[in-house]
Amino acid sequence: xxxxxxxxxxxxxxxxxxxxxxxxxxxxxxxxxxxxxxxxxxxxxxxxxxxxxxxxxxxxxxxxxxxxxxxxxxxxxxxxxxxxxxxxxxxxxxxxxxxxxxxxxxxxxxxxxxxxxxxxxxxxxxxxxxxxxxxxxxxxxxxxxxxxxxxxxxxxxxxxxxxxxxxxxxxxxxxxxxxxxxxxxxxxxxxxxxxxxxxxxxxxxxxxxxxxxxxxxxxxxxxxxxxxxxxxxxxxxxxxxxxxxxxxxxxxxxxxxxxxxxxxxxxxxxxxxxxxxxxxxxxxxxxxxxxxxxxxxxxxxxxxxxxxxxxxxxxxxxxxxxxxxxxxxxxxxxxxxxxxxxxxxxxxxxxxxxxxxxxxxxxxxxxxxxxxxxxxxxxxxxxxxxxxxxxxxxxxxxxxxxxxxxxxxxxxxxxxxxxxxxxxxxxxxxxxxxxxxxxxxxxxxxxxxxxxxxxxxxxxxxxxxxxxxxxxxxxxxxxxxxxxxxxxxxxxxxxxxxxxxxxx
Numbered sequence: 001x002x003x004x005x006x007x008x009x010x011x012x013x014x015x016x017x018x019x020x021x022x023x024x025x026x027x028x029x030x031x032x033x034x035x036x037x038x039x040x041x042x043x044x045x046x047x048x049x050x051x052x053x054x055x056x057x058x059x060x061x062x063x064x065x066x067x068x069x070x071x072x073x074x075x076x077x078x079x080x081x082x083x084x085x086x087x088x089x090x091x092x093x094x095x096x097x098x099x100x101x102x103x104x105x106x107x108x109x110x111x112x113x114x115x116x117x118x119x120x121x122x123x124x125x126x127x128x129x130x131x132x133x134x135x136x137x138x139x140x141x142x143x144x145x146x147x148x149x150x151x152x153x154x155x156x157x158x159x160x161x162x163x164x165x166x167x168x169x170x171x172x173x174x175x176x177x178x179x180x181x182x183x184x185x186x187x188x189x190x191x192x193x194x195x196x197x198x199x200x201x202x203x204x205x206x207x208x209x210x211x212x213x214x215x216x217x218x219x220x221x222x223x224x225x226x227x228x229x230x231x232x233x234x235x236x237x238x239x240x241x242x243x244x245x246x247x248x249x250x251x252x253x254x255x256x257x258x259x260x261x262x263x264x265x266x267x268x269x270x271x272x273x274x275x276x277x278x279x280x281x282x283x284x285x286x287x288x289x290x291x292x293x294x295x296x297x298x299x300x301x302x303x304x305x306x307x308x309x310x311x312x313x314x315x316x317x318x319x320x321x322x323x324x325x326x327x328x329x330x331x332x333x334x335x336x337x338x339x340x341x342x343x344x345x346x347x348x349x350x351x352x353x354x355x356x357x358x359x360x361x362x363x364x365x366x367x368x369x370x371x372x373x374x375x376x377x378x379x380x381x382x383x384x385x386x387x388x389x390x391x392x393x394x395x396x397x398x399x400x401x402x403x404x405x406x407x408x409x410x411x412x413x414x415x416x417x418x419x420x421x422x423x424x425x426x427x428x429x430x431x432x433x434x435x436x437x438x439x440x441x442x443x444x445x446x447x448x449x450x451x452x453x454x455x456x457x458x459x460x461x462x463x464x465x466x467x468x469x470x471x472x473x474x475x476x477x478x479x480x481x482x483x484x485x486x487x488x489x490x491x492x493x494x495x496x497x498x499x500x501x502x503x504x
Contacts, residue, residue, distance in 0.1 A: 027072060088138055112376040140192070141193045158362070215238050374416055438500075439471075448465050
């Protein structure tokens with residue numbers, strides 16, 4: 001009874017808070033066609049080779065489906081009475097089924113910083129649309145929102161640090177300072193871009209669309225985000241579907257290096273069990289640890305010819321760049337099978353091909369995080385994690401010392417200077433709402449224990465482990481399960497094959 005009382009209290013508190021906020025402003029919708037354009041102020045500062053791509057409208061949606069597209073107009077910073085308004089694109093794709101269900105499915109992307117609108121195009125090809133309407137909302141600050149929080153100062157600083165073998169940490173901080181200044185010159189209030197604000201955006205969209213019952217779909221960061229949407233006000237939320245979620249209460253900086261190590265351990269176990277080439281793959285985990293611990297503080301150099309230049313330069317690298325390539329491949333479902341061979345090559349000292357790939361991506365792409373990602377990450381995580389714990393982690397896993405998986409780190413947040421999200425947002429809570437959870441056994445970012453942790457607080461949840469999968473289990477099989485769940489969320493979901501294992 002005590003838990004149920006807590007649930008009721010949380011629900012009433014959320015309703016009161018939401019009502020109080022509604023009095024300060026009235027969210028509205030500006031309808032438009034579905035060919036959203038990127039922020040013209042961003043396009044102006046884009047590199048010349050990208051201007052054409054960034055000037056193109058959002059892709060067309062299958063015209064056989066009825067759609068509603070528009071901008072949700074809300075304050076940039078609800079904590080400030082004089083805040084300017086911003087515009088968040090959304091797309092509603094209507095099911096063609098005459099007797100469709102009245103509870104739509106709402107999706108927003110992970111990251112934080114991912115673009116959500118493309119999911120609406122995919123929805124037209126997915127069986128989920130056969131039962132109910134599908135809605136995608138672009139989070140504030142992301143690709144098609146107005147404004148889009150992106151500049152290229154940090155990209156330039158990172159590239160310069162490699163070209164000239166400068167101290168990377170110092171150059172990153174210099175790039176962050178310039179990045180922040182560029183965005184603030186555009187009149188952007190960086191403190192308005194965080195999970196608390198996005199949660200309110202989603203509730204505002206539900207309200208202005210007059211939706212009585214809705215299902216929420218999210219993955220990675222937006223998996224945790226959707227639980228925060230539920231916590232704020234569960235009134236209209238029917239169910240949650242979470243793919244490889246990052247719990248809102250998890251200090252990811254303290255976890256992610258260990259998560260990476262754990263995913264590798266699962267991979268090594270498969271290699272030991274399944275490989276017939278014992279000469280190449282035998283005892284690979286120990287050989288990997290011996291090698292990478294041995295080069296933990298070593299610097300290597302590689303000649304590299306950047307595209308568009310005539311003279312190659314010697315570029316310094318360490319085990320961090322090698323680990324980054326392993327991590328990238330671990331995160332790619334189609335290439336994870338190549339990781340074991342990559343490692344055998346690296347421990348032979350054959351680094352060249354992997355460092356070239358790393359540098360090609362670094363110089364040809366703009367890989368720095370969007371400003372929304374920096375703001376949201378700093379607000380959500382920086383205040384709530386412990387540098388002491390991170391140092392403990394490095395002692396436990398010496399080969400990971402100084403290796404930063406996340407592209408936003410605390411020193412960047414110290415420069416960015418945005419306030420943290422409400423402490424209550426970071427706290428776990430109990431809910432009786434049904435939830436479907438899935439994760440891959442080799443997810444190097446958000447380990448399967450996260451879905452178990454969420455399931456602990458949501459006893460009407462169903463959790464599934466996808467064997468040989470990584471981060472993001474979205475697949476035909478997953479969406480078959482999602483459809484089962486959405487149509488009967490309190491009924492036991494049946495996995496379509498033996499490689500999908502029920503955990504709870």
